[in-house]
Amino acid sequence: MAIDAEQGGKLVMDLSRVVKLLRAVNVSVPRFHESLEQSAHPLLFAIHDEPARVTNLADRLHTDISVVSRQVRHLETLGLVAKVPDPDDGRASVVTLTSEGSDLVTRVFAGRGQWMADVLADWTPEQAASLDEGLERLAESLRTELDALTSAKEN
Template sequence: MAIDTDQSAQLVVDLSRVVKLLRAVNVSVPRFHEYLESSAHPLLFAIHDEPARVTDLADRVHTDVSVVSRQVRHLETLGLVTKVPDPDDGRASLVTLSAEGTDLVTRVFDGRGQWMAQVLADWTPEQAASLNEGLTHLAESLRTELDALTSAKENR
């Protein structure tokens, strides 16, 4: 059974509000690295998940390759990532975390995890698990939609 238009419209409104609140919180939370904006965290998380080429990282973080390339250069300058030869293609490089980058990701995970635990302090574990399940499902649905839109655009 599909959800109705009114319910889905309310979800859009609620999600927009949550995104705005997250952005506002991100501006106010302490930084984990003096010269690194929190906007670079998703890229660090993607590299942490698996070292990859810049083009693959751009796909993972849903950002233009040129933006990710600039971010990677900045992360290299800060000593948080390094490039290593791609074992599948020696002409290409994989971006990987340095020891300092791995330490930073650990501190961000831990710090943000503690913060979220405080935000959800009045939630039951079941409510938090339900939110996590719903967000995972939403992300999968959005990825499917993005893939379909990208495919349709390429076929024009």
């Protein structure tokens, strides 16, 4: 049985509150790199997951290519990423982490992982696993919805 609009509305309000709290926490937590905005972390994580062309990174992050290009240039100046020739097409470049960028991602994962473990210290492992499962399922549902909206817009 599907949820109704009232329950859906409550979920939207709860998610909005969580997103706002996460943004507020992000402003206050220590930085892992003095010259790097935390808004660049998702790009670093995407490159860590799989080095790619700027256009592919923009698609994966659901962000405009110009924004990703700007962020990549900034990360290059900081020595965190490098552009290397695409093995499939030498005319194009793939963005990859440098060793300093890889070290930073490792530190961010560890630091944020410990922070989340501390936030959820009074949760059981089963409760945390249930949250993770729910978030993964929500992300997949949102991806499906975004794909449908994008497809409808193109037609």
